[in-house]
Amino acid sequence: MSKSEQFASDNYSGICPQAWAAMAEANRSDEPAYGEDIWTQRASDGLRALFDTDCDVYFVFNGTAANSLALASIGQSFHSVICHEMAHIENDECGGPEYASNGAKLLLGHGPDGKLTPASIEQLVTKRSDIHFPKPKALSLTQSTELGTVYTPEELRAIRTVADRHKLSIHMDGARFANAVAALDVHPSEITWKVGVDVLCFSGTKNGLALGEAVVFFNRKLAEDFEWRCKQAGQLASKMRFISAPWCGLLADNVWLDNARHANACAKRLADGLVGLPGIELRHPRQVNGVFVELPELVQTALRAKGWRFYNFIGGCSRLVCSWSTTDAQVDKFLSDLRALVL
Amino acid sequence: MSKSEQFASDNYSGICPQAWAAMAEANRSDEPAYGEDIWTQRASDGLRALFDTDCDVYFVFNGTAANSLALASIGQSFHSVICHEMAHIENDECGGPEYASNGAKLLLGHGPDGKLTPASIEQLVTKRSDIHFPKPKALSLTQSTELGTVYTPEELRAIRTVADRHKLSIHMDGARFANAVAALDVHPSEITWKVGVDVLCFSGTKNGLALGEAVVFFNRKLAEDFEWRCKQAGQLASKMRFISAPWCGLLADNVWLDNARHANACAKRLADGLVGLPGIELRHPRQVNGVFVELPELVQTALRAKGWRFYNFIGGCSRLVCSWSTTDAQVDKFLSDLRALVL
């Protein structure tokens, strides 16, 4: 597969040069295992500096693990987690959160453009309070959302108010957290601990790593014994430096943010090019690195015949995702192929 | 840390050149995620060719996950797993198997040099058969063992006979499987499916990868829906090719075997050099890449002061482990430092 033919997913992309270089450097010598190496210390400190607070940082292999273990650290098996009906933890993690918590239930909330509303949360929390139904304990927000939109600091604050009222901890699924920071042009703290996020799963994979997510506990009480949890769940890398060194590569010179800005810009270029084409309609505001668009089925087939890869979402809408490795040329070629089909 | 100063663990070592090259090649283009790439297909086929049988192959992140999920696929929460009292699954996985199985119990057997004996297995299986105690369902063997020894094909056959008598499936923890193949000079099939091993966890990490273990089901019925199990447990890599391509690097030209032979040879050189030194005694036959030795405490302290790293095992015995990256020079320097202390 050539790099220029896919908008399927940001996890189709490879390892970015800076992460690669850090990995190469980490491979120059032997290092202690299980995170007792200098790279892991450096990456953890880097994240604490980035967020400008004394948070607890752990690295795990992938997003399902990060989300599932973070949620398990908030509640028990008889608790429930409120999330948007489109959330990844509900639709794409094969029951990972239920498994890691030994049975916690996800309660599905609603809201336009993939964003939970305070009213929807309120409705779910207050619907039941008897012991015959799991007690809400956590709130999971995806930033940016599955539909390529972002929660503003104000929206997050409003949600925190509801959460406070009902003693809910807030988990943030940050599979595309970097893209949200880039889009909102805020300091990372402004959409996390400053608005009451307790734990963030910050994805490195979609941002240019081979693998490796950071679980960042702003509420450090929730992190109690979390290293044991990771170990038991098969999420403690023995050669940890090959996760943490690439993270150092991302953190140095704000590569993570540049990667996200680049992906967002490509998506903007793509969306701009789509606007106004006959028979083609954007769905959801394009705010980060994904473009959701309705394409006539014949057009989809023709594009795929030309080698373009992309996924269709529930409801027939096509999702076009850009990454750190997407190029303007690739966007332009797609638009040109598309225009040739519809104009 | 310089490469030449540690015998702490084979997971202190880095990525071997062939695995690195394959990873670099895999990074040249975008690829489909979740194992639908060409590298994963190639690595799986490569393992089937290596074992000369139509086995089911899955890649997971680390050894704890490989062992825990493989065991969970054999039994239920109310079953038990028989293993040696020194087994990694008992002592070093923080209850991973118990967690993945939702509560299965490990029953601890015995035997010299870290090897379970048929008699010990028989004793454990027949001790209880009432419903107030977990029912034995699996047998877990470590090949090579935690004490650096190997089961011969004959020993494995004798164990299979007991296992058959009691309908036990056999799991093989192959954290150092390559070293066992190298030491026994057998075809990989001769110590796995030909002697009735149902599922093997074949480690890539200790053999020269950054991470990534192959779970190889020779008994394919046990693999039913295993891909769902991996996904739910947070063990499905999105950018899978960065696990499978390096495996291709190991499999081509039998790099995996050369790496293991090299590590074993270094350990032999080390053990040979230790024999006869005053106050120093080898424990357990040196058969693979680890040397277990009793060193006077003052000697240990002096070696550590010179920068050497190694672990002490239960009972005060020191473990010296070689890997693909250990050099003769490193072995010789250690021996020379040691001789200077004791002669």
Next chain:
Amino acid sequence: MSKSEQFASDNYSGICPQAWAAMAEANRSDEPAYGEDIWTQRASDGLRALFDTDCDVYFVFNGTAANSLALASIGQSFHSVICHEMAHIENDECGGPEYASNGAKLLLGHGPDGKLTPASIEQLVTKRSDIHFPKPKALSLTQSTELGTVYTPEELRAIRTVADRHKLSIHMDGARFANAVAALDVHPSEITWKVGVDVLCFSGTKNGLALGEAVVFFNRKLAEDFEWRCKQAGQLASKMRFISAPWCGLLADNVWLDNARHANACAKRLADGLVGLPGIELRHPRQVNGVFVELPELVQTALRAKGWRFYNFIGGCSRLVCSWSTTDAQVDKFLSDLRALVL
């Protein structure tokens, strides 16, 4: 509380005379524990005779346990269970099935009057087949349903056809199974194993016992090692005879069926009396022992002020439940009190 003032639940009622007598008889002597007594043998044989097939029978303490453990015996943590959105396992067991299975997901189907339709099942099974979502493995039907309706043998056969197509095992939540048999006037086999039900949770509690549900496996392969599962889950009674002897009391002379017929008849009497009263409307056909009715809020308040107890369901509808101990006088008094309010 006097017996005559509640329609809240059939589990507000006590122990029926025949069950009590059997319990008294069982208390006359000491007996072996853990089900090795004569009563447990007798009750199990009685259920096999009742269903006219060689099924496997286990007794557990309550319905949540019966349903959860039966479902856990069908699938794994990464599987899913299809049930009606109104099902007890979804709404009233606090995540019991998720817990016992270590994370299986419930997929919610639809259908009028609390009954799953084949089309709804088909839709749920075929919606997803990728590994990012739990794989459907079981179908759970409540007979009679949470809304007081029953599946006919024909409806069950149609469902079995869909289940066969997708290799789903069928679990029947028989919290009010007896009432369904009574209402349909069929042999118990005609709505269970003859239409492909794999496992039935047959409630004794709602039928006149203090506690104790029978888990009846028609598909005996699913019952493998189920006694260990019960023991581990805290569902093996040491003095088992105090569950099984009362079951003998229910089974002798078809007391279970008489109890159900009586409860159904009371509900019919109640429903008949409600029809035509101004401002009062029945919801769902009254088929078993529950009457679902819309009562003006002021009327509800007035009835409660008179000491009547009953629950409101989602949507404001009141549920009036009759049991083996409900009396005609009680029904008539309620109707008289109600008529005094609305006429």
Next chain:
Amino acid sequence: MSKSEQFASDNYSGICPQAWAAMAEANRSDEPAYGEDIWTQRASDGLRALFDTDCDVYFVFNGTAANSLALASIGQSFHSVICHEMAHIENDECGGPEYASNGAKLLLGHGPDGKLTPASIEQLVTKRSDIHFPKPKALSLTQSTELGTVYTPEELRAIRTVADRHKLSIHMDGARFANAVAALDVHPSEITWKVGVDVLCFSGTKNGLALGEAVVFFNRKLAEDFEWRCKQAGQLASKMRFISAPWCGLLADNVWLDNARHANACAKRLADGLVGLPGIELRHPRQVNGVFVELPELVQTALRAKGWRFYNFIGGCSRLVCSWSTTDAQVDKFLSDLRALVL
């Protein structure tokens, strides 16, 4: 089975008259379900009065559930529980604690006569502190022990000191708690909260109920949301009054203590009669209601041929257990039969 022929177990006995009478009274009227009845309130208050402290009380069906859920409320899946190698939770609950906690490990301590020593606890806690092994969080003591002995208040205080040093919560398995209180002639508080027990599982079953154990949290923080835990685990009785009313029967006029004293006295009479018989030797001090004795195998066979039932423990020792329903005549007949065999 006649009452006079067994010393197999105190759970072979039936329901004592006072519990039966309370159950009969509770059966006179309908009652709210799920513990919202007057009996449950009364029994809970009764236990608070008995222990003379404001503890949290929950009723569950059996001992495995009580122990497993209480332990799960103390720790997480990656924690460990220290108990005596002879403990019921290790040997006779089929992995119940591991299941309820989703994988916690039991660490086996030692000590004469079934009692954990502070030194053994200290040794287990300090053996490992790395993340590759479950972290000790709870200490489980059986009072009275599996070998019929009791911990004195002084011994419990010494254990609490070790527990404090390592931040361990103390769980007490009180399957025969009543017998311990009777034997020690102390106030129940003196061997529970006054010596730092956090949660007690107080058995009603072995004391004269059909079933039903009280989980008594002296450390009320551990009881947070425990009612949800019970519900999810299938341990919330719908007709709760049939557990709690019999408990009221036990609590009134100290029936529970009389029952225990009676059982203890029978065991004393039995032990006294055994002393000095040729070829017969008592093992462990007889302190409560069980007598552990070495009987020649031929004698065992002859006794069983006469209809006597009793179990053999590991090591060939016979266990003779008395209960509230054992009679002096039964003891004397056993002794007479035995004397006829050995004199």
